[in-house]
Amino acid sequence: xxxxxxxxxxxxxxxxxxxxxxxxxxxxxxxxxxxxxxxxxxxxxxxxxxxxxxxxxxxxxxxxxxxxxxxxxxxxxxxxxxxxxxxxxxxxxxxxxxxxxxxxxxxxxxxxxxxxxxxxxxxxxxxxxxxxxxxxxxxxxxxxxxxxxxxxxxxxxxxxxxxxxxxxxxxxxxxxxxxxxxxxxxxxxxxxxxxxxxxxxxxxxxxxxxxxxxxxxxxxxxxxxxxxxxxxxxxxxxxxxxxxxxxxxxxxxxxxxxx
Amino acid sequence: xxxxxxxxxxxxxxxxxxxxxxxxxxxxxxxxxxxxxxxxxxxxxxxxxxxxxxxxxxxxxxxxxxxxxxxxxxxxxxxxxxxxxxxxxxxxxxxxxxxxxxxxxxxxxxxxxxxxxxxxxxxxxxxxxxxxxxxxxxxxxxxxxxxxxxxxxxxxxxxxxxxxxxxxxxxxxxxxxxxxxxxxxxxxxxxxxxxxxxxxxxxxxxxxxxxxxxxxxxxxxxxxxxxxxxxxxxxxxxxxxxxxxxxxxxxxxxxxxxxxxxxxxxxxxxxxxxxxxxxxxxxxxxxxxxxxxxxxxxxxxxxxxxxxxxxxxxxxxxxxxxxxxxxxxxxxxxxxxxxxxxxxxxxxxxxxxxxxxxxxxxxxxxxxxxxxxxxxxxxxxxxxxxxxxxxxxxxxxxxx
Numbered sequence: 001x002x003x004x005x006x007x008x009x010x011x012x013x014x015x016x017x018x019x020x021x022x023x024x025x026x027x028x029x030x031x032x033x034x035x036x037x038x039x040x041x042x043x044x045x046x047x048x049x050x051x052x053x054x055x056x057x058x059x060x061x062x063x064x065x066x067x068x069x070x071x072x073x074x075x076x077x078x079x080x081x082x083x084x085x086x087x088x089x090x091x092x093x094x095x096x097x098x099x100x101x102x103x104x105x106x107x108x109x110x111x112x113x114x115x116x117x118x119x120x121x122x123x124x125x126x127x128x129x130x131x132x133x134x135x136x137x138x139x140x141x142x143x144x145x146x147x148x149x150x151x152x153x154x155x156x157x158x159x160x161x162x163x164x165x166x167x168x169x170x171x172x173x174x175x176x177x178x179x180x181x182x183x184x185x186x187x188x189x190x191x192x193x194x195x196x197x198x199x200x201x202x203x204x205x206x207x208x209x210x211x212x213x214x215x216x217x218x219x220x221x222x223x224x225x226x227x228x229x230x231x232x233x234x235x236x237x238x239x240x241x242x243x244x245x246x247x248x249x250x251x252x253x254x255x256x257x258x259x
Numbered sequence: 260x261x262x263x264x265x266x267x268x269x270x271x272x273x274x275x276x277x278x279x280x281x282x283x284x285x286x287x288x289x290x291x292x293x294x295x296x297x298x299x300x301x302x303x304x305x306x307x308x309x310x311x312x313x314x315x316x317x318x319x320x321x322x323x324x325x326x327x328x329x330x331x332x333x334x335x336x337x338x339x340x341x342x343x344x345x346x347x348x349x350x351x352x353x354x355x356x357x358x359x360x361x362x363x364x365x366x367x368x369x370x371x372x373x374x375x376x377x378x379x380x381x382x383x384x385x386x387x388x389x390x391x392x393x394x395x396x397x398x399x400x401x402x403x404x405x406x407x408x409x410x411x412x413x414x415x416x417x418x419x420x421x422x423x424x425x426x427x428x429x430x431x432x433x434x435x436x437x438x439x440x441x442x443x444x445x446x447x448x449x450x451x452x453x454x455x456x457x458x459x460x461x462x463x464x465x466x467x468x469x470x471x472x473x474x475x476x477x478x479x480x481x482x483x484x485x486x487x488x489x490x491x492x493x494x495x496x497x498x499x500x501x502x503x504x505x506x507x508x509x510x511x512x513x514x515x516x517x518x519x520x521x522x523x524x525x526x527x528x529x530x531x532x533x534x535x536x537x538x539x540x541x542x543x544x545x546x547x548x549x550x551x552x553x554x555x556x557x558x559x560x561x562x563x564x565x566x567x568x569x570x571x572x573x574x575x576x577x578x579x580x581x582x583x584x585x586x587x588x589x590x591x592x593x594x595x596x597x598x599x600x601x602x603x604x605x606x607x608x609x610x611x612x613x614x615x616x617x618x619x620x621x622x623x624x625x626x627x628x629x630x631x632x633x634x635x636x637x638x639x640x641x642x643x644x645x646x647x648x649x650x651x652x653x654x655x656x657x658x659x
């Protein structure tokens with residue numbers, strides 16, 4: 001499912017450019033920037049026959065101080081991008097899949113309220129992958145946790161194991177809202193994919209992040225946490241963030257500020 | 260040693276075929292239930308994205324746990340060399356196989372994609388307790404099958420002890436694996452504990468023996484074969500020990516959780532204010548499944564065959580309730596993503612989840628029980644599993 005969209009526009013760096021770089025900088029400087037160039041190439045999408053690279057770790061920063069209570073833009077955008085029916089439109093709300101949801105928190109003592117999106121946290125040590133009997137739950141080299149639609153048997157053990165309630169079973173036959181690059185299926189488990197179809201296309205962002213930015217909240221930021229020069233890495237260095245259920249030590253791909 | 264004559268149940272009476280047909284009907288209902296669930300999807304069940312494992316898992320796990328326990332009697336005979344139990348061993352083995360068959364069928368037919376069973380048998384992730392269980396279950400069939408063969412075929416009789424010991428060790432591993440399905444879950448507050456493994460082992464001893472005693476008594480009563488009290492009374496005290504041990508593990512499990520402040524809310528949910536789950540825990544699991552059977556088994560009432568059967572039935576009923584509380588109660592309590600905070604969302608965060616099992620779920624589960632009993636009923640007709648007589652005089656000779 002992840003390798004459907006080769007990016008036609010992404011050609012290897014041109015020989016001219018390489019010559020230019022080689023001529024302009026010393027060999028030591030060239031060595032120093034080479035990994036950065038490589039990462040930029042990966043970030044711009046990758047050919048179909050190339051595996052995801054562990055040089056990249058996709059992640060997200062959620063700034064809950066900017067996340068508006070009652071705003072549901074990220075959830076709607078996810079539903080539209082990935083073709084799942086919004087829970088409000090479902091005849092079976094308790095059984096309807098929800099890849100992302102807005103969680104409202106309140107401290108009972110201080111009355112402090114927090115609003116934040118909750119979804120698959122793309123753990124580096126995902127419990128869902130540990131428990132999956134067939135290996136259908138898997139983590140890609142670039143840190144995205146996915147479900148292989150062909151080998152998921154619908155045992156729901158991953159749903160029992162996930163500490164974030166991030167996963168849903170498709171309980172009923174799907175209508176025609178399915179997207180060609182987001183395969184889904186009755187009887188299988190699914191969850192947030194970090195919009196892997198967009199990432200592999202080279203968009204470098206996700207539908208929820210785009211919607212949050214478009215709405216002017218700028219509470220979400222997506223990027224490569226392994227690249228020290230990426231926007232997300234810079235922000236994560238400056239902003240104090242926490243992982244949800246950090247006690248479980250799962251090394252999450254989503255970091256929250258303000259919780 | 261006195262010799263014992265094993266003979267097939269004739270199985271030509273109207274009563275036999277009525278039993279066979281009745282069980283067959285429930286197997287058919289189970290098949291229809293599966294077909295309905297498979298056709299419409301899990302949307303027609305009471306299960307949802309909160310209660311992801313429902314009534315079928317209650318039946319399936321109960322049957323699988325009981326299956327390994329049903330092998331107890333055979334183990335006592337072969338592994339621990341008690342000649343009195345040897346005539347009881349073949350029924351014990353066939354019942355173990357039959358219960359395992361019923362449990363596994365319910366488990367796999369409740370899969371979201373039960374048509375992909377072959378995937379589960381060809382793709383493995385060895386960090387998953389489920390994968391381990393696939394091998395533990397298959398091995399159980401193989402080892403108990405071989406064990407049964409050594410008991411029935413004189414030419415391989417010399418290997419009975421070896422096969423019985425292997426099956427005994429395997430069944431301990433198997434129930435450890437079943438308990439660890441829950442013990443190895445970090446997300447749910449009532450799981451994630453090493454105590455689940457030994458607790459499931461002792462639960463298997465109790466459930467399996469209770470089922471065995473009822474099947475044994477029914478088989479002898481309905482075929483008119485004599486069944487003396489010596490055998491039954493020995494097993495009566497053994498059952499009491501097992502039931503008491505289950506209670507002990509339940510107390511240890513909850514006491515440990517109650518000591519941890521972070522588990523106070525979930526413990527209060529099960530023990531005090533969880534509505535149906537609290538009622539099921541105290542009335543179903545503790546009183547009906549533990550205290551009342553113990554009173555019957557340990558007092559003079561236990562001398563009566565009828566009361567003994569009632570005690571067995573209560574242990575089985577209490578066991579099913581215990582599975583319900585263990586599997587569904589633990590999921591009804593919401594995951595605590597932000598400890599100490601009040602949480603709410605469209606995905607039912609922070610709410611106690613309700614569950615109302617649907618008819619297909621119930622009939623799928625009952626179908627599992629029916630197929631286990633049907634296989635046993637058929638087994639005693641085609642194989643020489645039951646001694647012609649287990650009257651006290653015959654049994655007494657075995658001990659000398």
